[in-house]
Each structure stands twice: as C-alpha cells, then as structure tokens.
Amino acid sequence: MGAEDNVPLDDKAKRMRDLLSSFYAPDPSTNNAPSNPGTLDAINTSSFDADQYMNLLIQKSNLDELLQRHVEMAAEIKNIDTDLQMLVYENYSKFISATDAIKRMKSDIVGMEANMEQLLDKIMSVQSKSDGVNTSLFEKRENIEKLHRTRNLLRKVQFIYDLPTRLGKCIESEAYVDAVKFYTGALPIFKAYGDSSFQDCKQASEEAISIIVKKLQGKLFSDSESIQARTEAAVLLKQLDFPVDSLQVKLLEKLEQSLGDLQLKTDDIENASMESNDPKLGKVPDSVHITAHEGSIRGFAEAISAYRVIFPDSEGHLIKLAQDLVVKHFETVEQCVKGRFSCANLLVVLRTIWTDVLLMDEVLSEAVLPGFSLEAAQNALKQHVASTFNYLLHDISDALLRLNVSSKEAAEENPLQVALEASKKALLQGSMDVLLDFRQLLDDDLGLLVQLRDFVSDWVQEGFQDFFRALYDRFFLLSGRKSSSSQDQGLTAGAHGEKVLAGLVLVLSQLSVFIEQTAIPRITEEIAASFPGGGARVYENGPAFVPGVMCRIFRSAGERLLHHYINMRTQKVSTLLRKRFTTPNWVKHKEPREVHMFVDLFLQELKETTSEVKQILPQGLERKHRRSDSNGSTASSRSNQLRDDKTNRSNTHKARSQLLETHLAKLFKQKVEIFTKVERTQESVVTTAVKLCLKSLQEFVRLQTFNRSGFQQIQLDIQFLRTPLKETVEDEAAVDFLLDEVIVAASERCLDPIPLEPPILDRLIQAKLAKWKEKNPITP
C-alpha cells in the first residue's frame, strides 16, 4: 500500500484509492452523499442506478462516444479486478509473518523463570547475615548509652552540689548575672527534687540567692549606683521572679512624694519672690531659692530618665507625673496671677517653670511638656492680662469713688479737681505701668515667651480694648444713667449725696475727654512702639485694640456725660421751680414784699455748679468779648443793649407801653438761639445750665395765671436775678432775652399786668442785696 502512495497521482490511481478507502471506511454514506444520481459522475456513489445511468448516457452521447465509453469502462473494470487481487495477496502475506513472530516469542520466555528464582535466593541470604550482625552488637550499644546518661546526670548533680559555693563565689566577685543564670538553670531541678535529695543544697543556694536579691535591691534603690547597674539589677530581679511591679510602684510613690516636695518649693519661691520683690532688694534669696529648686528638679529629671530605663512600662505613669508637676506649677501661677502680681515676678516664675520643663523634656520628650506648658502658660498669661486690667479698672474707679468719701468726710478745697487729677494719674500711670510690665514679657528671651510673643501683644491690645469698654460701662454705672437704682438712690438720698454724684458725672465727663485726647493716643503710641507684630495679624474674633473706635466712644461718652451733668443740675433747679410755681395760689398773691427765697436757692445751686465746673473744666477764651457767639450777629447784642436801656427807662413809663415795647423788640429782634452746642468750657456749661433753667422758669410761668401782685413778684424776682446771672454767664444776650421772656410770659398770663414802680423795685432789690451781704459778706 505504501508503494502505491509513491505512484504519481493520476486520475486512475486516485479513483482507485478512493474506492478502496470507501470500501474500508466504516460509514460509506459520508463519501457519497454529495453526489448526484442525475450526472454521469454518480457512477462511484452507492446510490448508483445502472438503468438511469444508461439512459442518461444514451441520451447525451452519440454512438462514437458510447463506444469509446464502453472501451474505457471495460478497461477500468479489468484494472479494478487486478487491483483487488493484489490487495488480497498482500494482506495474506502480512498475516503469515505475524503468526511467525508470535511463535518465536513463545519459545524465548520459557528460560527466564529459573533465573528469577536464583536471584531471590541470593537476596534472602544477605538479609539473614545482616540480622545476625545486628543482634550480636545490640547489647553493647545499650550499655554505652546507659553509661552516657548516668554521666550527664552525675554532672548535673555535681553542678547542683556545687551551686551554693558557686553562688557564694559569684557574690564575692559580684557576678550577679552569672549567679542568676546558674540559679535559674538549677531552679527546675530544685522544683522537682528540692524536697528530698537536694534539700540542703536547695536551702543553701536559696540563701545565697536571697542575699543576691537583697544586694540587687540595694543596688536598685541606691542612687549612687550607675543607671546601667541599676537597670541590670532590675532585670535580674525580674528574672528571679521577684515582684518587680511592687518595687516599681514603691519607687514611683517615692518619686511622687519628692514631686510634692518640689511643689511646695515652688510655692515657697513664689511667696518669697512676692515678699522679696516688693521691697526691691531681695534678689539674692530669690536666686538661692531658684538654684535649690533647680537642683531638685534636675534630680527629678534624672530619676525619671532612670526609671524610664529601668521600667519601660512605667512611661505613662511618668508622663502623668511630669504633667502633674507642670499643671501644679501653673495652678500656683494662676493663683498668683489672680492677685496683684507684677510681670517681673511672673517672669521669674515662668522662667523657673520653663527650665523645669526643658529639663524634664530632655528625659521625657513623649510627655510633650513644652507644648503642654505652652498651652498652660497661654492661659496663665491671658488671665494675667485680664486681671491686670481688672485691677487697673478698680484703681481708677477707686480714685473716682474716693470723691464720694472724701467730700463727705473732710471738706477739701476742691475735691473734684483732686479726684480728676487722681483718676487721670491712675489711668495714665496705670496704663503705662501695665504696658511697661508687659514689655518685660516681650523683651524676655525665655523660650516659652518667645513663642507666645505674638499672642501676648495681641492680648495686651485686646486687654486695652476690653478695658476701655469696661471703663465706659463703669462710667455710666457711676453716673447713674444706666442703672435706675442708683438714680433712685440719688433722688432719695440727701441733697449732699446727689450733689456729689453730679460732680462725679462732671469728673467722668472730663475724664472721658482726657481718655480720648491724651490717654488713648499715648497708649496707641506706646503699643505701636513696643508691641509690634501683633497688630499685623488678622484677628478673627474681633479686632484687637482699635483706638479710633475707642476715641469715638469716649468722645460721645464725654458729650453725653456733660449733658447728663447739665441735666442733673438743671433737674434740681427744675424741682425747685416746680415747687415754687405749683404751691402758691398765684391768683390770690399778696403784694411783693421782698425777693422770693427761691432766687437764693437758685443762685446757690448755680454757685455750686460754677465751683464744680471751675475745678474741672478749662476756662473759655475771653468769652466775655464775644458774647454774641450763640446768635452769630452783633446786631442782636446791640438790640439787647438797646432793650436793656429801654426796659430801664420804661420803668418810668406806663407799664402797658413797656410790655408793648418788649413785644415789639421781640418782633424785630433776630431770633435768639437759646440752645446752642455746649462747649467744654466753664462758661459754656454754666451758661447752658442757666439757659435751661430760665427756659424752665418761663415754661412754669406759662402754666400759671397771675394776679397783679403775682406778676409783680415775678418781675421783682427776675429783676433781681439779672445782675448775678450776667456775672456768671458768658452769653449775656441769651440770658437777657430769656429773663425778658419770663417777664413777658408772666405778663401774658396775668389778668392785670401792671409792673412795679421802679423805685419800689429798686428798693426791694437793694434790701435783698443788703440782706445778702449781711449773710455772707464774702460773696458780692
């Protein structure tokens, strides 16, 4: 078949092979499926139909072709037959050669059996021989092993018997490490046989070990030993199953105790520094204290570092201890800060604390002591700033309130002025001191403070801001404007108390101006000079010191207080006038005999005001020459003069015509502006008060109805008031006008307005003046 493959593939060979393979193929249909029985090629398919093929052939082909086809087909058939024959032959010969090979194999296998049996025998004999050797040697080997074990045991026993002496030797040579190693090695044996065979041995070695333990403990507790040695001792003790924890606790307790001692010492330092710094000569004891304290802190730090090495798990406890110490330090600082405590002292204390902290930080950086103390220092400083300002506020209000006391107890020459000066000084000096004080904090190069520098300057500025706010509140509290209770007190208390209060208001007003004009600029300057940086930082929680706002606040406060003062003063006059005008029956008034006493009271009140104002306020600049200031034209003042003459002259004329004249004068006169802006001068304040009082007088008059005598009484009173008022007052024109207005109002409200005859008027006034001079000869 292989030979056939080599034959060039011609049509014939190919077809034959196809046929053959189809013959052998298991599924003939696969080969023949595509063939169509309707074509001439279908001759090779299984569905070949001979009749159909024939018909097809006959139909398609002519005779020649059919003949040729016939020849071809016959030849093909012959070929196929021979091929078939050859195939059968080939297959047969192959079968025969296979049968031969099988026969040969059968004869070869027969000899092998005997060889295999021989091999088995030989192996068996080898095995038996090795067994023999093994059994003969076994006994000897057993013996050797036993002997070896005994020897080991003996060596151990020997070691144990030697242990006490060995330990003794170790103790002598202080080789505690070896001793502990030996003992711990022997320990299992002692545990197993300690009660029986090795009793003595065990006891002896335990004694030795206890000595060792004691020595180790001693070593551990003794501060003279090196830290390494102590650590070793601690480790050894731990190996000896000694209760190290209790040791640790004991040690830490000791440490805590020493801490308490330290704390006490800081207290001492602060006390000492407070005492010694006050007289300003005790720097030496201070430093002694500090060095002593530093020594003990150093010891503490060493102890901490030692314990940290010795007991690694005690770190948390140590951290807590250190932090406790710092906390306690700052507690004492805060305690101190609550009182009056200068920055210098604070600085000393902070420096001490900071060195402590740094020392401790070296050995115990995990405690974050610097950060911790930074925070605490921040709080302490903040508190210090707050309390400093608080004390400043107290100082100032004390200075102010001294006014109440002093003027009640002793009649000083000018208590208001004293109070003003005192409070001014308290304020400015106090603020400067505070700034100087805080300046020290900034200048110091203490690590703690360097980090807080920005904060400090911010706090100081904030402190000033808050301080001025508080001061503002305090002012209004003192002036009685905010709280109704104090005002009630003023009303119910005697005239004296009320008077003092009024003076105080004036002082406060002037002080506000002082703050606005002098104190705040100076403080701002000072802050700018000595607290740089803080202002540059943007502050979220509200601005630090804003001098502009404060100035504005105090300017308005000054104005309000000044008005309040004038109000208080005029209110008193008002009450006086109210009584004067509501009590008598004006319609049935008797003829005027003398100037009514309310004039005295009014002038008295005015005198008081003037004296208060003179103490506090500056004098105006030559006001008398510019009397027409309020109405802004010289014409009216001239007209006033004219009117003065007129009224003087008209006293001789008939009364009605005089009234007409005043009316006319009023018509042609420029409107006098009565209520001008109050200026901060003696004259302006007094004038304003007088104007307000006279206006009130006019209003009271307008509410009444008078008979002739009543009108004449008013006329007399007003006429009398004219001279003293002009003397005290800057704006004569306005006062004159108002006085005239009162008379006009009275005449309008009079049923029968006939004025007093001038001679009578004069006489009555002279009489009153004479009486006045008699009473108090000093005053004109």
Next chain:
Amino acid sequence: MQGGSSGIGYGLKYQARCISDVKADTDHTSFLTGTLSLREENEVHLIRLSSGGTELICEGLFSHPNEIWDLASCPFDQRIFSTVFSTGSLFDIDLPFYGLKMETGLIVFFAGEGESYGAAIWQIPELYGQLNSPQLERIASLDAHTRKINCVLWWPSGRHDKLISIDDENLFLWTLDCSKKTAQVQSKQTSGMLHYLSGGAWDPHDINAVATTCESSVQFWDLRTMKKTNAVERAHIRNANYDMKNNHILVTAEDESGIHIWDLRKPKSPVKELPGHTHWTWAVTCNPEYDGLILSAGTDSSVNLWLAPTSAEEDATSESIVESPAQQAGPLLNSYSDYEDSVYGLAWSSREPWTFASLSYDGRVVVESVKPFLSRK
C-alpha cells in the same frame, strides 16, 4: 431747619396750646385748635387742608368763652369736640368781662380757690358755613370737678358713649348721650394722696384701660372696677401716648430726660430711650399707621420725628457700647425747628397718616408731611 420750607402755615390770633385731629371727618384732613388768651375773646378754629394739600383753609371760626387748655375732637362725630378751659379768677377780673361770660351761657363755675376750670362737650352748628357768627352749641358740661381739670379723653378707636376727664386728683368716667345732650358721671376714682394727676391716655386696644400721668409715675386703671392695675415709676412725665398699632406699647415724654418707650408687660425699665429735646419734651404721639414713627414736640421750639420700631428690636434692648452712640443718632429722622416759640400742640392726621399738624405757643399751626422720610424706612 431742613424741613422748614415744606410746612404749610396758618396763624391763630392768639397764643394756643392745643390742636386735635378731626378723626371723624373722612372726606378732609382737618384739625381743630383753640386759643389760649387770658384777656381776649378766645376762638376755636376748624382748619382744613386744601385738596391739593398746599394750603390750610379756615373752615369754621367759633368763639369760645374761655381760654382753652385742652381740646379733643370726638372720634365718631366730626362736629363734636371737648374742651377744657379756665376762667381766670372770679375775684380779680373786671365785672363786665365776667358778665359777658355769664351771658354766653357758660357752664360751670365751681369755686376753686382762685382761678376756675371747666370742661364741656361742644357741637359745631350744622350750617356753620352759612351763618354769620356761628355759635357753638354746648351739648354737655362735665361739671363734677372741684379741682383743676387737665384733660378730657375720648376712646380713640371708635364709637363709645363714655368719656374720661381727669383733674388734679380725680378720674371721672362719664356717660355721654349726644341726642339727649346729657353727660352723667358713671364712676369716679381719686388717685390718692400726693399723686397730682397731670394728664392721661386711653388705650386704643382696650376699652377699659386708661393711663394717667402724675408727678412720680404713670398709673393704669381698669374702668370697670376703677382700680389701679399697674404703674410705671417715673418722675416728671409730661405726656403719654399709646401706640395705635402695637398693643402694650406706651410712649412717654418727660421734662428733662427725653422720650421713653415702654412695654407695659415689663414696666420696670423702658424698652427704648430716645434723647428727646434740648429742653423739655412736651408732647409725644405715635403715628396711627406707620409702625414706630413717633413725633415729639418740645419747648426748645422744635418738633422731632423719630423712628423707633419696638416689635422688631425687642431683643436689642441690651445695646452694646459700640452701637449705642450710633443708635442714639439713628432714630432721629428729622428735626423741624422752624418755630418761633415752644411747641405744645401736636397731632397726626388719621386720614393722611403721613401728615401732622403742630402748634407753637405763638399761635402758629404748621402742617408737615413726613413722606420724604418714610421712604428711608
């Protein structure tokens, strides 16, 4: 000075203290004012704002027998009003003058110890325009008083047949019958010793609540029981006015210490404080329409317009320091200072609530509009 040019002026012949808005006149903005002249014939003027709002026209001029200290228009009948007047002294005046007064049909002369006071309800005659010299018709006289009468109050919110009159010591509640022309005392209460009453205000929200001012306090009365219900301790209150819009809000004017706004539920301390005037603050009145708009008149010859809403800023009573100067300046919307004399009379128009009339002592009525300031709100 700023508002000086915008005002519309009207001159009375004599001095005057009181002006009242004619609330019942819904067709015109009109005011009633009466003169205060001791020795001349006094007049009541009915003034109307012209339809263009550019001038004040005298609608009616009636003679009144005595000087008028208080005048109030009836809130439900435009022809009715009340006056409080004084007659001067019985003993000192000339006889003919006295006789004239008797002729004009005067009402009450009770014997005070000197000058005498009276109060009456008047009706303007119906055809007053056509009459030559129209006479006021007296409906009733409130003649139970023995002391100086201070004011007569109508209930401001509508028709109510009761009247209140206040004298120095007593509070009277009257029942008024306009058709029968009678007024009878329904009840009376004495304020108690040492409380000299000076004026009062009737709560527009509560027909039974009246506030009276006296020397040391504002007292509140329940008219059903005539008992004191409450008091605000405050000295020298000149004038009090209820807020028409907000219940419980009372505004007071004090001689020296300015204007205070009170929440009557918290009488201990004022809700708000306004600086008031340079001299006394004489009168204060709340706008009937715009919340927190307050007018005050003072003896410093000026009228101040304030904006101080209470409802919105109740929490802001505890002012901080920084704000307080600003707050003090803030509420003052305008100061009308173009007056020659003290301003005593002040009235908002209820018909045109952006208009008010003011009356200075020299008899000059000025009607101003606050419209330019309303837009700023």
